[in-house]
Amino acid sequence: MSAVLDRANGDVVLIVDDVPDNLSVLHDALDESGYTVLVATSGEAALQRAAQALPDIVLLDAMMPGLDGFEVARRLKADPLTANIPIIFMTGLTDTEHLVAALEAGGVDYVTKPIKPKEVLARMTVHLQGARLARQTRNALDAFGYASIAVRASDGRLMWQTPLARDLLAAYYGTSAPATPGPILDWLRRHLREAESNIEPPRLAAEQGARRLSIRLHQQTGDDDWLIVMREVSDAAVIESMSLAFKLTAREAQVLYWVVKGKINRDIADILGASPATVKKHLERIFAKLGVETRTAAAGMAMNRIRRLHPQFEG
Secondary structure (H helix, E strand, O other), X not given: OOOOOOHHHOOEEEEEOOOHHHHHHHHHHHHHOOOEEEEEOOHHHHHHHHHHHOOOEEEEEXXXXXXXXXXXXXXXXXXXOOOOOOEEEEEOXXXXXXXXXXXXXXXXXXXXXXXXXXXXXXXXXHHHHHHHHHHHHHHHXXXXXXXXXXXXXXXXXXXXXXXXXXXXXXXXXXXXXXXXXXXXXXXXXXXHHHHHOOOOOOOEEEEEXXXXXXXXXXXXXXXXXXXXXXXXXXXXXXXXXXXXXXXXOHHHHHXXXXXXXXXOHHHHHHHHOOOHHHHHHHHHHXXXXXXXXXXXXXXXXXXXXXXXXXXXXOO
C-alpha cells in the first residue's frame, strides 16, 4: 500500500472495531457519503493501517481485546506521523470516567453505541473541517518555505512536523521524529517563561556551510505543546538578491555580503581566494554603484535591502 492514499475521491476514514460486522451500516453510510473507508479489527492492525494510509479521521472502538482503543489512541498521538489525525471514540460505556479516559487518551469526541450513522457523519464533518484547515495551514507554510514543528516541552517529544521540517531537521541536526534536536529543545526550555508571557524569545540559528536555519517560537498550541517555525536562509540567495538589487557583479555582491557580515578586507580576501588589493578595488566599485563613501554606509544600505527581501536574515 502506498504511504498516503489519493485524496481526490474524498477523505479517508479508518474504522477500528474487533467486530466489524456490527458496523456494516456505518461503513455503508460513509461509503455512500463519498468517504474512502478502511477497516481494522484489532489495535495492532489499526496502528499499522494508520501509519500506512494516514487517514483523515479515525473512528475507534474503545473496548477491544488485547490493545484497547485507549492505548491505540495514545500511540497514535505519540507518533508525529499520526498525531494530528482526529480520533472519535465509539463506546457502549457511558460512565463519566470512561468518557474522560477517551478524551485524555487523545480523542476529540465520542459517540455511543448503538451507532447512529447520521450522528457520526455530523460529528465527523466538524472535526474534519478543523483538521483540514490545520493541514492546509501547515502545507501553506511549507509552500512559502516556512517549516513548522510542534514540540512538547516536558518530555521533548516532537509531536508533529511538516515535510519540509522533517528534511531540515535531518539535514541540520541528523535527527528524526519523535526526537527533538537537543539545541532546539534546550532553547525552548530556556525561554519558556518569556513565551508564556507572550514575549517572543530571541531566534535560534543553526549553520551548515553556506546555509543557515533561522528558528523562532511561534505560539503555544496546548498546555505543553509549542509551535516552532523554521526557515532556511541561503547565502547564495542573499548574494544573488544583492547583485540584482544594486546591479553588482557576482564577485562584488560576494564582497558586499561579507562586509555586511562584519568581515575586514583581509578576511574577505581569504574567504574568496583573492588578494586584499583586489577586494579593495571591488569595494571602490561597490561604493560608486551604491552612492556611498564608507563601508559602514554600504553595509547599512545592503542590510536594509536584504531584510526587506529576506526578513529572516540575521547579519
